[in-house]
Amino acid sequence: MEDTVIEKKNKNQNDVIDKIVSLSKRRGFVFQSSEIYGGLNGCWDYGPLGVELLKNIKEEWWKFMTYRENVEGQDAAILMHPRVWEASGHVENFTDPMIDCKQCKARFRLDTLAEQISDKKKEKALMELSQSLNEGSEAAEKLGKLYQQGTKDAEVISTAFDAVIEDKELSPLLLNKLNCPQCGNAGTFTSARQFNLMFKTFIGPLEDASAVVYLRPETAQGIFVNFLNVQSSSRQKLPFGIAQIGKAFRNEINTKNFLFRTREFEQMEMQFFVKPVEDKQWYDYWKKERLEWFKSLGMTPEKLRYHDHPKEKLAHYAKEATDIEYLFPFGWGEIEGIHNRTNFDLSRHQEYSGKSLKYFDEEAKEKYVPFIIETSAGASRSFMAFLVDSFYEEEVNGEIRSVLKFHPRLAPIKAAVLPLVNKDGMPELARKIDDDLRPFLKVFYDDKGAIGRRYRRQDEIGTPYCITVDTQTLEDQTVTVRERDSMQQERVKIDELLTYLLKKLNSK
Numbered sequence: 001m002e003d004t005v006i007e008k009k010n011k012n013q014n015d016v017i018d019k020i021v022s023l024s025k026r027r028g029f030v031f032q033s034s035e036i037y038g039g040l041n042g043c044w045d046y047g048p049l050g051v052e053l054l055k056n057i058k059e060e061w062w063k064f065m066t067y068r069e070n071v072e073g074q075d076a077a078i079l080m081h082p083r084v085w086e087a088s089g090h091v092e093n094f095t096d097p098m099i100d101c102k103q104c105k106a107r108f109r110l111d112t113l114a115e116q117i118s119d120k121k122k123e124k125a126l127m128e129l130s131q132s133l134n135e136g137s138e139a140a141e142k143l144g145k146l147y148q149q150g151t152k153d154a155e156v157i158s159t160a161f162d163a164v165i166e167d168k169e170l171s172p173l174l175l176n177k178l179n180c181p182q183c184g185n186a187g188t189f190t191s192a193r194q195f196n197l198m199f200k201t202f203i204g205p206l207e208d209a210s211a212v213v214y215l216r217p218e219t220a221q222g223i224f225v226n227f228l229n230v231q232s233s234s235r236q237k238l239p240f241g242i243a244q245i246g247k248a249f250r251n252e253i254n255t256k257n258f259l260f261r262t263r264e265f266e267q268m269e270m271q272f273f274v275k276p277v278e279d280k281q282w283y284d285y286w287k288k289e290r291l292e293w294f295k296s297l298g299m300t301p302e303k304l305r306y307h308d309h310p311k312e313k314l315a316h317y318a319k320e321a322t323d324i325e326y327l328f329p330f331g332w333g334e335i336e337g338i339h340n341r342t343n344f345d346l347s348r349h350q351e352y353s354g355k356s357l358k359y360f361d362e363e364a365k366e367k368y369v370p371f372i373i374e375t376s377a378g379a380s381r382s383f384m385a386f387l388v389d390s391f392y393e394e395e396v397n398g399e400i401r402s403v404l405k406f407h408p409r410l411a412p413i414k415a416a417v418l419p420l421v422n423k424d425g426m427p428e429l430a431r432k433i434d435d436d437l438r439p440f441l442k443v444f445y446d447d448k449g450a451i452g453r454r455y456r457r458q459d460e461i462g463t464p465y466c467i468t469v470d471t472q473t474l475e476d477q478t479v480t481v482r483e484r485d486s487m488q489q490e491r492v493k494i495d496e497l498l499t500y501l502l503k504k505l506n507s508k
C-alpha cells in the first residue's frame with residue numbers, strides 16, 4: 001500500500017528539544033560526557049551517527065569556504081603563547097558579570113538572568129524598586145528615565161528591566177527585589193563580579209604564574225598570528241582569507257539548551273583580510289554568502305534571519321557586526337557571527353609582539369595593516385540547528401513516523417541495504433550490493449525485523465535512501481530504492497545503483 005502523510009506534528013512544540021535529546025542518545029548522535037560518572041556539565045560526546053553528521057557539516061563548510069582561489073586553510077595549535085590573549089583583549093575583557101544566590105549557591109549570568117524571570121515578576125520588581133527609592137533622589141530620577149510606572153506593555157517592561165539590571169548603581173537595588181529562579185528566596189543575590197571565561201592550565205612542570213596558558217576561547221587568534229606566514233607561503237594577495245575549524249573552550253557560567261551553549265565546542269572560522277577601504281563591500285559579501293550556506297543545506301529559510309548589532313552595542317574591536325540567527329524551539333539564537341574587526345587584531349599583535357604585520361601592497365606601493373572581515377560559526381551549534389530543523393513527526397497510515405529530513409549531503413548514513421526476507425538468496429545478494437557501495441558511501445546493512453519497521457528505523461536517523469532486495473530482484477537484477485521524504489519507490493538496476501545514488505546525493 002502507498003504511504004500517505006496525513007499530518008505534520010510537533011514541529012516547534014516545547015517538547016521538541018527533549019525528544020531530540022532522547023533520540024540523540026537512543027540512536028547514537030550525542031551522549032552526555034562521562035555519563036557513567038554522572039556527566040560533566042556543558043560537555044557532550046558525539047556517537048557513531050553524530051560524528052558523521054558533524055564531520056559532514058564541517059566538510060561542507062570547508063568545501064564552501066576554502067575551495068576558492070582566495071581562501072587558504074590552516075590548523076593552529078589549541079595552546080598559544082599567553083601574550084596572544086593579552087593582545088587580543090581576552091585577559092582583560094573576556095568576562096561575564098556573574099551573581100550567586102547566597103542561599104542555594106546557584107550561579108547566574110547577570111546579563112541573561114532576565115530570561116529566567118517572567119514578565120509579571122519583572123514588573124513587580126521594578127514597581128517595588130521604584131516605591132523604595134526616595135523621591136527626587138538621583139537613583140529615583142535615573143530609574144524614572146528608564147521605567148515609567150504603570151506601563152503594562154510586556155516589551156517595554158522587559159526593555160526597562162534589561163536597562164536597569166545593566167546599570168551599575170540600580171542593578172544591586174533591583175537584584176534585592178528579585179527572587180532566585182532556583183530556590184525562590186528573595187534578596188539573596190550577591191553583587192555582580194566579573195568572571196573570566198577562559199580555562200587556565202600550566203605548561204611544563206611548574207604550576208606558577210609564569211607557566212599559565214589558556215585553552216583557546218576562539219580559533220581566530222591562531223589565524224591572526226599566522227597571517228604573514230600563510231600570506232607569504234601561499235603567495236596570496238589582498239583580499240584573501242584564512243579558514244580554520246577547531247575546538248574552542250569557554251568556561252560558560254550557565255550551560256543550557258543541549259549543544260547550544262557548551263564549555264567545549266567547535267568553531268568554523270574564516271578571517272578575510274582586505275584593504276581598509278574595501279571593508280564594507282566584503283562585509284556585505286560574506287554576510288550574504290554565509291546565510292546562503294545554511295539555506296543551501298536545506299535549513300528552513302523562514303527560520304533564519306540576521307540580527308544586526310546596534311552601533312552602541314558593538315564589541316570593542318568591531319565596526320559592524322551581525323548574527324545569523326536560527327529560530328530554535330526556545331527562540332531565536334545566534335549560530336554565526338559576522339564582524340568587521342577593522343585592523344584591531346593585527347595592530348594589537350604588532351604592538352604586543354614587536355613584529356610588523358603590515359602587508360606590502362605592490363600595486364599601490366604602500367604598506368598597511370589590513371582590515372579583517374570575520375565569519376565565525378559554531379560547528380556544534382550548527383549541528384544542533386540542523387538537527388532541530390530536520391526533525392519531523394508525521395502521521396503515516398495511522399502511525400507516527402519520526403523522521404530526520406537531513407539534506408542528503410549531511411545525512412550520516414546515505415543508504416541502507418535491506419533484504420526483504422532472510423531466505424531465497426536475498427541476503428547474499430544484498431550483502432554483495434552492500435560490499436560494492438561501501439567504498440564510496442556510508443551505507444548500513446539491516447536484515448532484522450519487518451521491512452516497514454526497518455524503513456522507520458532509517459527514517460528516524462535521516463537515511464535518504466533505502467535499497468530493498470526482493471523477489472523481483474532475483475528475476476531481473478533490479479532493486480527498489482525508497483526515498484525518505486516522499487516515501488516513493490523506484491526500481492533501479494543493480495549495476496546502475498551506485499551512479500544513481502551518487503547523482504541523487506549530489507544533485508541538490
Ligand code: ATP
Nearest residue numbers: 250252260261262265334335336337376377378381
Ligand atoms: P554567545 O553570545 O551566544 O555567547 P558569542 O557572540 O560569544 O556567542 P562568538 O564569540 O561570536 O559567539 O562565537 C562565534 C560562534 O561560536 C557563535 O555564533 C556560536 O555558534 C559559537 N559559540 C560561541 N560560544 C559557544 C558555546 N558556548 N557553545 C557552543 N557554541 C558556541
